[in-house]
Amino acid sequence: MIKVEQLTKCYGPVKAVDAISFEVSKGEIVGFLGPNGAGKSTTMKMLAGFLPPTSGRAEVAGRDVFRESLRAREHIGYLPENVPLYPDMRVQEYLRYRAALKGVPGRRMNERVGDVLDLCGLGDVAKKIIGRLSKGYRQRVGLADAMVHEPDLLILDEPTIGLDPNQIRLVRDLIRNLKRHHTILLSTHILPEVEMLCSRVIIIDKGRIEALDSPQNLRARLGETGHIFLDARVPDPKAAAAGLRRLTGVDSVSIRSDGAWTIFTIHASPGADPREALYGHAVAEKWPVRELSRSAVSLEQVFAEVTHSEEV
Amino acid sequence: MRRFLTLLGRELGGAFHQPLAYVVLFFFLLITGFNFHAGVALLNKSAGSTTMVEAFFNTVYFWFPFVLVFPLITMRVFAEEVKLGTIETLMTAPVRDGQVVFAKYFGAWIFYLILWVPSLLYFYVFQVTTSLSAAGAVGSYLGAYSMLLLIGLLYTAIGCLASVVTDNQIVAAVIALAGILALFFLGLLTLFLPGAGPFVRELTYYFSPIQHMMDFSRGIFDTRPVVFYLSSTVLVLFAVFQVFKYRRWKS
Numbered sequence: 413m414i415k416v417e418q419l420t421k422c423y424g425p426v427k428a429v430d431a432i433s434f435e436v437s438k439g440e441i442v443g444f445l446g447p448n449g450a451g452k453s454t455t456m457k458m459l460a461g462f463l464p465p466t467s468g469r470a471e472v473a474g475r476d477v478f479r480e481s482l483r484a485r486e487h488i489g490y491l492p493e494n495v496p497l498y499p500d501m502r503v504q505e506y507l508r509y510r511a512a513l514k515g516v517p518g519r520r521m522n523e524r525v526g527d528v529l530d531l532c533g534l535g536d537v538a539k540k541i542i543g544r545l546s547k548g549y550r551q552r553v554g555l556a557d558a559m560v561h562e563p564d565l566l567i568l569d570e571p572t573i574g575l576d577p578n579q580i581r582l583v584r585d586l587i588r589n590l591k592r593h594h595t596i597l598l599s600t601h602i603l604p605e606v607e608m609l610c611s612r613v614i615i616i617d618k619g620r621i622e623a624l625d626s627p628q629n630l631r632a633r634l635g636e637t638g639h640i641f642l643d644a645r646v647p648d649p650k651a652a653a654a655g656l657r658r659l660t661g662v663d664s665v666s667i668r669s670d671g672a673w674t675i676f677t678i679h680a681s682p683g684a685d686p687r688e689a690l691y692g693h694a695v696a697e698k699w700p701v702r703e704l705s706r707s708a709v710s711l712e713q714v715f716a717e718v719t720h721s722e723e724v
Numbered sequence: 725m726r727r728f729l730t731l732l733g734r735e736l737g738g739a740f741h742q743p744l745a746y747v748v749l750f751f752f753l754l755i756t757g758f759n760f761h762a763g764v765a766l767l768n769k770s771a772g773s774t775t776m777v778e779a780f781f782n783t784v785y786f787w788f789p790f791v792l793v794f795p796l797i798t799m800r801v802f803a804e805e806v807k808l809g810t811i812e813t814l815m816t817a818p819v820r821d822g823q824v825v826f827a828k829y830f831g832a833w834i835f836y837l838i839l840w841v842p843s844l845l846y847f848y849v850f851q852v853t854t855s856l857s858a859a860g861a862v863g864s865y866l867g868a869y870s871m872l873l874l875i876g877l878l879y880t881a882i883g884c885l886a887s888v889v890t891d892n893q894i895v896a897a898v899i900a901l902a903g904i905l906a907l908f909f910l911g912l913l914t915l916f917l918p919g920a921g922p923f924v925r926e927l928t929y930y931f932s933p934i935q936h937m938m939d940f941s942r943g944i945f946d947t948r949p950v951v952f953y954l955s956s957t958v959l960v961l962f963a964v965f966q967v968f969k970y971r972r973w974k975s
Contacts, residue, residue: 460816464973485818492816496809498734500741512730513817557813 413438413565413595414459419468421454421619428454430619431468436612438564441591443610444599447719451619452599453493456569459597460490473564486515489558489594493569495550499543503534503553506542507560514561528556532586548579555586559594566590568598572605584609603715615718622718630714642676642690643703649674652697659693661686673702728823735801735831745835748796752789752839759785760846776850776858780843781868781941787934791879791908795900797835798883799893801828802968806891815972825884825965833880840872863943871940874953875933879904881960888967908933 414436421429429451436442444452457463459470461481470477475484498506507525516524529535532552537545542553551571558566571587572580587609590596600606606613607627615623615630623630646652653665656676661684668675680686687704694701739745763779780786805811814824847858847865859865886900887893911932914925929935929948936949 457812462812462816462972482818482820485816488816490813490816492809492812494809496811496813498738498808498810500738509730509734510813510817513727513814513819515727515818 413440413473414597415471416455416459417469419455419458419470420466421451421458421463422466427619429458429465432616432619432621433468434614434621434624436595436597438595439591440612441587441596441598441610443606443613444597444616445601445603445606445613445715446599446616447601450616450719452616453569455616456490456567456597456599457492460488460567461485462490486561487564489561489563489566491554491558491566491568491571493573495554497542497550497553497557499541501542502539503542503545504529504538506553507556510557511560516561524560524562528560531559531589532556533582548575548582551575551579551583552586555583559590562593564595566594566596566598568596570599570601572600572602580605615715617719623714640678640680640687640690640706641703642678642694642701643670643673644676644694644699644701645673646697646699652676652699655697656690656693659686659689660684661689727819728827731819731823731827732831732834735827736834738800738804739797739831739835742800744796744800748793749839752793753842755785755789756843756846759783759789760843760850764850773860775860775864776847776856777864777868778859778938778941780846781871781937782934787908790875791904792901793836793839794879794883794904795886795897798832798880798887798900799897800887801832801884802888803891803893803896806971807893811972821969821972822965825961825968829880829884829961829964832884833876836876836880837873840869859943861943863945864941867940867943867945868937871933871937871949874950875936877957878907878953878960881957881964882907885960885964885967888964888971907931911935 414434416435417433418431419429419433420427420431432451432455444455446452454463458465459472459477461477461484464478472484473487475487477484501509504525507528508521511521511524512518529538532555534549534552534556537549542550545553551574555568555571558568568587572583575583584605587596587598598609610627612624612626613630614621642656644652649667649669652674653667653676656662656665656678661681663679663681665679666677668677678686678690685706687706691701691704694704760780762783762785763776766779766783767774767776805814815821850856850858859868882903883896883900886903887896890896890899911928911934913928913931914920917924930952936946939946940949
């Protein structure tokens with residue numbers, strides 16, 4: 413569906429996007445992830461046919477987005493970052509205008525506009541003036557606009573930014589339902605969103621692709637470096653920690669006390685899973701245990717790792 | 725064509741959705757109404773062969789709102805779209821640059837024409853109440869109104885050019901006003917250079933909307949101004965199109 417080859421965009425001497433290449437096949441939801449100013453929006457603008465690239469090429473649905481821009485644009489539904497809308501128009505009026513502009517034939521107009529109004533939960537504001545709508549509704553109007561002409565590809569630039577948690581959930585559910593009919597490329601810097609929605613993730617930083625894989629593989633790439641927490645009541649924490657360190661598969665142990673309880677943070681050796689040994693040890697020592705758990709590697713850690721930032 | 729009409733409809737809708745449209749309509753009507761009054765007063769005083777149509781289209785009260793109205797109509801055309809960011813949704817829809825430019829241009833021009841519709845009523849009222857003919861002949865109407873259309877074409881294009889070079893509506897209005905006034909006063913060059921020879925006088929005739937309107941409202945049809953307005957409109961519109969494309973590609 414999308415084919416990008418060596419796409420580059422320079423703003424003067426600054427390389428906003430630096431020779432990126434990737435492919436997205438039909439039916440995928442691909443998340444574009446990166447810190448602010450990484451080049452996410454610029455890439456999406458180029459794919460949507462709004463910005464010309466400095467060099468390189470991009471194809472959507474087999475059409476070059478620069479040479480056959482008009483044809484390519486017919487297959488794309490694009491939601492820009494700040495959701496620009498005409499504040500003077502009414503919701504339904506705006507969607508009819510956009511549908512006509514995107515070539516929805518007159519006989520299908522009512523059906524299409526009705527469909528996206530329902531799908532985006534805009535039925536009760538259809539007659540309202542866009543300028544008076546809340547941020548959440550405006551976002552949904554933008555989304556309705558993006559898909560009113562049934563495009564093969566949806567390009568959504570930060571579709572959930574600035575929404576409250578309920579609205580975010582609504583928009584996410586909406587995107588998940590769209591998966592059946594559309595290929596979706598969305599950008600975000602909310603990591604759980606990517607884990608929930610996307611089948612693949614492109615991590616981009618300073619205009620370059622740093623990682624491109626499924627969320628599961630990205631997590632696996634960081635290896636079994638997760639921590640194990642053991643929360644137990646022990647008579648002497650220091651001695652207990654020394655005892656734990658002797659177990660096989662345990663690299664290091666640090667302790668933190670929580671009243672009468674002690675929380676051991678145990679770093680496992682790569683590839684080892686010492687949870688059973690820890691349990692056996694605690695039983696043998698007759699420690700009352702409140703918790704024994706293992707933290708999964710989150711995409712957040714992956715993200716921090718590949719973009720070399722200190723904290724996310 | 726359907727996309728062009730959709731865009732044109734949006735332009736006109738957008739124009740009438742903003743309060744400025746009604747402020748402009750109101751004051752334009754007020755001033756042209758006063759101009760009509762002044763025209764009638766002029767006819768009362770002079771016993772010459774001047775007709776009502778001539779008197780209406782050749783006073784300072786006519787030209788004053790005439791040159792002021794274009795910046796007000798055209799300033800939002802491109803600048804607002806860029807400011808709102810809607811240029812991004814507009815230009816990622818499958819529409820050609822040319823369709824957008826033409827729709828915006830003709831939208832502004834049609835709004836300008838709508839401003840003149842009530843003026844037809846003045847001449848009707850004049851004829852009914854005085855039972856005199858407002859114009860010497862039909863040619864007078866045709867001449868005056870076709871000159872309105874023609875000058876409108878060029879000045880609207882200049883206004884659009886001002887709007888496409890900046891994102892700020894006020895700046896657009898100021899540039900448009902400066903451009904239109906410069907062109908307008910170029911036609912009055914002979915007033916500032918009383919000693920100028922026949923060559924300068926001949927030359928300034930090409931630029932002088934006042935001269936053109938004077939002739940046309942008498943029913944004198946001259947192809948020179950027609951060619952001048954049409955060709956310079958094409959030139960300015962071409963510039964609008966190029967700047968529009970350039971700014972989009974550059975951003």
